[in-house]
Amino acid sequence: MPAKPPKVALMTTPDETEAQFYEALQLGDLDRVMAVWADDDDIACIHPSGPRLLGLHAIRAGYEALLQGGGLNLRIAQVRRLVVGNSAVHHVLEELRVETPEGTQSAWVLATHVFIKTPQGWRLMVHHASPAGESAVQEVGDEPSMLH
Template identity: 55%
Template sequence: MPRHKAKLHAAMGGTPDDVEAAFYEALQAGDIEKLMACWADEDDIVCIHPGGPRIIGAGAIRAAFDALFAHGGAIHVQAEHIRRVDSMASAVHHVLEKVEVMTADGPAQAHVLATNVYHKTPQGWRLVVHHASPGTPGDVTETQHPPQVLH
């Protein structure tokens, strides 16, 4: 492992929350090295951007984020309303992301629902899935009741 990557891995800490914080900090900074250090070193890691295809593997995920960063550098995103399901070797975080996007009328906020899945690896906790879908401002409201229509 290159020295700078090992340093990034060591700096992330030891919990899924630490990795999640590092992931969103990397997005906000447009830092591809820090962002990729959050991901597990596995062939079958997956990322799905809102409305996009399933991206599999570190090389493809890196290329996708490189392309996003090339169109404006940092991604102004805040993770809010995080719900967690944690176990000894895996963690699933459901997140409402508020993303600043540029429109013809200037900056606006978009809402994204994301699920981040973490596994405990020999290198510590790492991201194995980031699945994001378009959301709405109403998604801030949570419900404990099943919906009337499932799909």
């Protein structure tokens, strides 16, 4: 039987859900990481350079492996948000700091989160993360247009 996430407080916004997710990753708390996920067969997670993980059991195993050394030194550098009805998409620039013999090194990750509003509050449906270079800190986009 697949592992079920523990019951958690109602997360009333996608931002609250995302904050819980990152706090759990920083603490290395697998149960709290899993608690933000929707209880849905179609949830998906892709770690940088990893396979697509589908369903609670596969996602839990992926995070268990990721967190085997403890919490992650991870911070959100930028977030772009889009909320439409009962769904939300966040584009996140993450900075992952890793201790090496040469000192602290930073790795940049671009992540996309898809959230849905459920009777239990906002839950994560998709986490898709890709490695990014230093240039990821700079955003490239169209200039805002102005109506006259």
